[in-house]
Amino acid sequence: MKDIIETLRAGNGRTFINLSAGNPVILPEVEQLWRDCTAELLASNDYGEVVCRYGSSQGYEPFIEAVLGDFNQRYGLSLTERNILITPGSQALYFYAANAFGGYAAGGELKEIILPLSPDYTGYGGVSLFPEALRAYKPTIDLGDQPHSFKYRPDFSQLEINDNTGFVLFSRPCNPTGNVLTDDEVHRIADLAAPHNVPVFVDSAYAPPYPALNFTEMTPVFRPNMLHCLSLSKAGLPGERIGVALGDEAIIQVLQSFQTNLCIHSSRYGQAIAARAIASGALAQIAETVIRPHYRHKFQVLEENLEQFMPKQAPWYLHRGEGAIFAWLWFDQLPVTDWELYQQLKQYGVIAVPGSPFFPGLKEDWEHKHQCIRISLTATDEEVATGVRHLATVIETLYKQSPMPPTPMAVSH
Numbered sequence: 001m002k003d004i005i006e007t008l009r010a011g012n013g014r015t016f017i018n019l020s021a022g023n024p025v026i027l028p029e030v031e032q033l034w035r036d037c038t039a040e041l042l043a044s045n046d047y048g049e050v051v052c053r054y055g056s057s058q059g060y061e062p063f064i065e066a067v068l069g070d071f072n073q074r075y076g077l078s079l080t081e082r083n084i085l086i087t088p089g090s091q092a093l094y095f096y097a098a099n100a101f102g103g104y105a106a107g108g109e110l111k112e113i114i115l116p117l118s119p120d121y122t123g124y125g126g127v128s129l130f131p132e133a134l135r136a137y138k139p140t141i142d143l144g145d146q147p148h149s150f151k152y153r154p155d156f157s158q159l160e161i162n163d164n165t166g167f168v169l170f171s172r173p174c175n176p177t178g179n180v181l182t183d184d185e186v187h188r189i190a191d192l193a194a195p196h197n198v199p200v201f202v203d204s205a206y207a208p209p210y211p212a213l214n215f216t217e218m219t220p221v222f223r224p225n226m227l228h229c230l231s232l233s234k235a236g237l238p239g240e241r242i243g244v245a246l247g248d249e250a251i252i253q254v255l256q257s258f259q260t261n262l263c264i265h266s267s268r269y270g271q272a273i274a275a276r277a278i279a280s281g282a283l284a285q286i287a288e289t290v291i292r293p294h295y296r297h298k299f300q301v302l303e304e305n306l307e308q309f310m311p312k313q314a315p316w317y318l319h320r321g322e323g324a325i326f327a328w329l330w331f332d333q334l335p336v337t338d339w340e341l342y343q344q345l346k347q348y349g350v351i352a353v354p355g356s357p358f359f360p361g362l363k364e365d366w367e368h369k370h371q372c373i374r375i376s377l378t379a380t381d382e383e384v385a386t387g388v389r390h391l392a393t394v395i396e397t398l399y400k401q402s403p404m405p406p407t408p409m410a411v412s413h
């Protein structure tokens with residue numbers, strides 16, 4: 001990431017096609033929604049109450065009310081104010097959890113943070129004060145029946161959750177791969193955790209109802225011992241830092257105490273405008289009619305360009321695009337590392353993210369880790385097309401220089 005930032009900043013007279021951005025695109029309709037909500041807040045009597053006073057460490061009451069009302073009505077739940085905590089961004093939530101439930105317990109034993117399906121969000125890599133607490137599990141690879149397409153699945157023959165597990169964490173939809181664990185897979189993970197009273201955190205930064213960046217059907221899962229963790233960042237408010245934990249009361253209590261000690265409460269301005277957008281139904285609607293179609297279209301553009309320009313005989317695979325704002329490419333038996341591939345793409349003015357940082361907590365060496373890149377769905381259609389043409393040139397040259405593998409190597413692991 002440091003190299004990407006420095007490269008883009010230095011530029012040296014070059015313009016780069018940036019296929020690495022983690023920031024969401026500023027969509028005009030979404031920006032307008034936040035402008036309108038801000039204008040409403042400024043004109044209302046609530047303004048002073050929102051910005052000139054401390055509030056409850058749990059969160060701003062009208063925002064809490066709006067989220068609870070929406071989730072209860074939408075999913076037939078009966079969540080109360082005991083089942084919710086507002087945090088300054090969802091990243092903070094994982095930091096609280098990592099250091100409340102993971103790391104060294106009072107008796108000296110290490111409570112592990114289990115990532116059941118690697119690769120996953122690189123931001124989990126730094127959440128614990130004790131990095132050795134993180135343990136990720138290699139997935140199985142499902143090649144399906146489409147050429148050049150694949151999907152990761154949790155490897156339940158390996159996954160272990162026991163009394164030494166502090167908590168379980170995964171993103172759904174997943175950054176970086178766009179994978180969406182099926183409802184059944186989520187329940188299987190929760191079933192493994194339940195007998196040990198282990199909390200399961202579902203990072204829903206891309207999930208419905210907002211930002212609704214799922215391109216496949218999925219239902220948020222609510223069970224005891226489970227937290228549904230949302231973020232308003234990809235719904236257009238990354239600068240306002242709003243995360244929401246919803247679910248098991250006992251887990252919420254622990255996290256809320258952590259937050260009170262750390263920062264008292266999260267900022268109230270963003271919560272106040274979001275309360276309006278959620279209560280009116282405008283946010284959920286814009287997520288479905290503007291945000292989701294934008295990124296789904298972008299994935300289709302990428303897919304079409306890959307099919308058109310990538311060498312047919314090379315063993316490249318695009319992860320199934322089930323959600324989020326990224327695409328994930330795997331090059332089986334890549335003759336160079338992901339880092340070298342990144343450097344070569346840079347020579348063509350294209351920046352993509354090397355895949356290896358997305359395997360936090362994976363203790364074993366796995367060559368696959370060095371065979372992937374992440375592409376953001378945030379560029380223009382033209383940039384995507386040009387970027388893919390350059391990628392195709394680099395990949396063709398690389399595999400020509402070394403013997404092409406006869407058949408896909410990794411069917412299961």
Ligand SMILES: Cc1ncc(COP(=O)(O)O)c(C=O)c1O
Nearest residue numbers: 089090091121171175205231233
């Ligand atoms: C999967 C995932 N989880 C969490 C976050 C952090 O989001 P927030 O802005 O809510 O802290 C991100 C940010 O990109 C993400 O991709």
